[in-house]
Amino acid sequence: MPAYQLYCFAQSGNAYRAALMLNLIGADWKPVFVDFFKGGETRTPKYRAEVNEMGEVPVLVDGAKKLSQSGVILNYLSEKSGKFRPEGEDEKLEALRWIIWDNQKVNGFLGPYRFLKTLSKPPGDPAVLTFLKGRIDNNLGILDKRLSERPFVLGARPTIVDISLVAYPYYPAEEFGFDIPGTYKNIAAWLERMKALPGWKHPYDLMPGHPLPA
Amino acid sequence: MPAYQLYCFAQSGNAYRAALMLNLIGADWKPVFVDFFKGGETRTPKYRAEVNEMGEVPVLVDGAKKLSQSGVILNYLSEKSGKFRPEGEDEKLEALRWIIWDNQKVNGFLGPYRFLKTLSKPPGDPAVLTFLKGRIDNNLGILDKRLSERPFVLGARPTIVDISLVAYPYYPAEEFGFDIPGTYKNIAAWLERMKALPGWKHPYDLMPGHPLPA
Numbered sequence: 001m002p003a004y005q006l007y008c009f010a011q012s013g014n015a016y017r018a019a020l021m022l023n024l025i026g027a028d029w030k031p032v033f034v035d036f037f038k039g040g041e042t043r044t045p046k047y048r049a050e051v052n053e054m055g056e057v058p059v060l061v062d063g064a065k066k067l068s069q070s071g072v073i074l075n076y077l078s079e080k081s082g083k084f085r086p087e088g089e090d091e092k093l094e095a096l097r098w099i100i101w102d103n104q105k106v107n108g109f110l111g112p113y114r115f116l117k118t119l120s121k122p123p124g125d126p127a128v129l130t131f132l133k134g135r136i137d138n139n140l141g142i143l144d145k146r147l148s149e150r151p152f153v154l155g156a157r158p159t160i161v162d163i164s165l166v167a168y169p170y171y172p173a174e175e176f177g178f179d180i181p182g183t184y185k186n187i188a189a190w191l192e193r194m195k196a197l198p199g200w201k202h203p204y205d206l207m208p209g210h211p212l213p214a
Numbered sequence: 215m216p217a218y219q220l221y222c223f224a225q226s227g228n229a230y231r232a233a234l235m236l237n238l239i240g241a242d243w244k245p246v247f248v249d250f251f252k253g254g255e256t257r258t259p260k261y262r263a264e265v266n267e268m269g270e271v272p273v274l275v276d277g278a279k280k281l282s283q284s285g286v287i288l289n290y291l292s293e294k295s296g297k298f299r300p301e302g303e304d305e306k307l308e309a310l311r312w313i314i315w316d317n318q319k320v321n322g323f324l325g326p327y328r329f330l331k332t333l334s335k336p337p338g339d340p341a342v343l344t345f346l347k348g349r350i351d352n353n354l355g356i357l358d359k360r361l362s363e364r365p366f367v368l369g370a371r372p373t374i375v376d377i378s379l380v381a382y383p384y385y386p387a388e389e390f391g392f393d394i395p396g397t398y399k400n401i402a403a404w405l406e407r408m409k410a411l412p413g414w415k416h417p418y419d420l421m422p423g424h425p426l427p428a
Contacts, residue, residue, distance in 0.1 A: 054315055054356060065304075069311040076307060090279075093290060096310075097283040100317050101268055108318045127339035142268060 004029035007051060007059040009036050010210035011119065013111055013167035015058035016203040017070040018077075021163050023199040023206060025081040032061075033208040037119070070167075071099045074160035084160045091154060098153055098161045105139045110168035110176070118175045119212075133178075140184055147186035151193060158194065166194050170203060218243035221265060221273040223250050224424035225333065227325055227381035229272035230417040231284040232291075235377050237413040237420060239295040246275075247422040251333070284381075285313045288374035298374045305368060312367055312375045319353045324382035324390070332389045333426075347392075354398055361400035365407060372408065380408050384417060 004022060008015035008031050022029040034057050035041045042055045052059050052068045060067045060076070067073050078085040086095035102108070113132040116124025143165065146153060153161045169191055173179035181188035194200065204210040218236060222229035222245050236243040248271050249255045256269045266273050266282045274281045274290070281287050292299040300309035316322070327346040330338025357379065360367060367375045383405055387393035395402035408414065418424040 053360065054319075067307060067311070069314045071314045072307050072311045075310065093281060093286050096289065097281070097286045100283045100285045100314060103314050104317045104322045105268075108322065125341035125345070127341040128345045131339070131342045131345075146267065 002028045002030045003062070005032050005061040006030070007032045007034050007057050007061075008207045009034050009057060010204050010207040011212070012036070012057050012207070013107055013114075013171065013203070014056070014070050015207060016170070017107075017164050017167045018058040018060055018073040019203070019206045020166070020200070021074055021077050021084070021160070023201055024163065024197055025077060025083045026199060027077070027081070031207050035209075037209075037212055069103075071103060071164060074099070074164055078160045084158060084163060086154065086159050086161070091159075094154060095159060095161050099164050101139075102161075102164050102167075105135065106143060106165060107167045109135045109139070114168065114171065114175050117177055140180065140187065144184040144186045147190045152190070158197065162190070162194055166191060170195075216242045216244045217276070219246050219275040220244070221246045221248050221271050221275075222421045223248050223271060224418050224421040225426070226250070226271050226421070227321055227385060227417070228270070228284050229421060230384070231321075231378050231381045232272040232274055232287040233417070233420045234380070234414070235288055235291050235298070235374065237415055238377065238411055239291060239297045240413060241291070241295070245421050249423075251423075251426055283317075285317060285378060288313070288378055292374045298372060298377060300368065300373050300375075305373075308368060309373060309375050313378050315353075316375075316378050316381075319349065320357060320379060321381045323349045323353070328382065328385065328389050331391055354394065354401065358398040358400045361404045366404070372411065376404070376408055380405060384409075 004027055006015070006018055006022065006029055008019055019031065034047075036057070041047055042052070042057060048055050051066070054068060056068060058068070058070055058073060060073045067076055086092045109132050113129065113136060116132070117129060143153075150156070152158045153165060169180045169187065173182065181191055218241055220229070220232055220236065220243055222233055233245065248261075250271070255261055256266070256271060262269050265280070268282060270282060272282065272284055272287060274287045281290055288298075300306045323346050327343065327350060330346070331343060357367075364370070366372045367379060383394045383401065387396065395405055
């Protein structure tokens, strides 16, 4: 049995962060498919009781440990592997700062935006999409500015902060109805730098469930 | 000069978490008022360049250190004081899990909801309020269930997780248009337990800027 199991599905940028980290550190892992779209599996009482009371992916299983929230999984795997790890108190605090911000304000809005725009039936209300898009533009602007001054979010080398933030921006532009790399040139260059890391894969090649059944 | 300065304003539940922590650990601190409502101060280039590129409160100043994101400030102060600190690797990971979830899904939605409902001019679109309220109800339900089985979020004693999660629920019900403690009985009892801690204060008694000028 592989060392790690990851509850995930291809369309989840949140799960992608954990899957990408596992691949980038060369871990022995396998996905456990969660049928979010057909069965609403994360919302079932069984999933909430046995896998994650928050009703979410990703969940990483490492022996007796079961960890949820991608930010937790990234921290755990970086400490265990020594890879992509922020070093020293100041850098660890700075990493936490960007990871929390990302979860609330970048991928935290990109996920629901894409879902309501393209995946949910019926699609979301236009006013909700406008609200989310306004937040997204503001926050991608902050990230783009940050990346104009350094190759990776914390500085010269890639860390778990980058692996957190790249989550949804690698998904196809047509799923958002706007082109993230086409709009933000520093983000675009950074996505290419991350893509060049050994072990990088696109979310649809890394996790099961793509394409969705018609 | 007090040991800590905290950039904040009374209406920010995010800043309240940091202010409450400082008071609960008995720190010597003073608020630095940020005029969010009149001057949009957090959105100015000056604030972004000199205080926080994310354009947010809270920001904690401790000598040469300047920390933003309440989750970072809570971690930092708990490590420094030894108070409300999760202990051991497993509890630290579990604390991080709930703090990230809170920032995205509980207070991360309560803040914008209350702002759009009551504080912004004009108020937010009803469809946006409905969207946010749906998320809030789901997530407060998860928290209420969690608190049905233990007095504090991680177990027998209060930690920084509780100080993070109580942020907006102490603000007046009329600012939300619904009554959080009145709706969720386990949350209500937990808010009372937190209120009984020495040093607890209501956000409007702890930070400057309330009431807003007419």
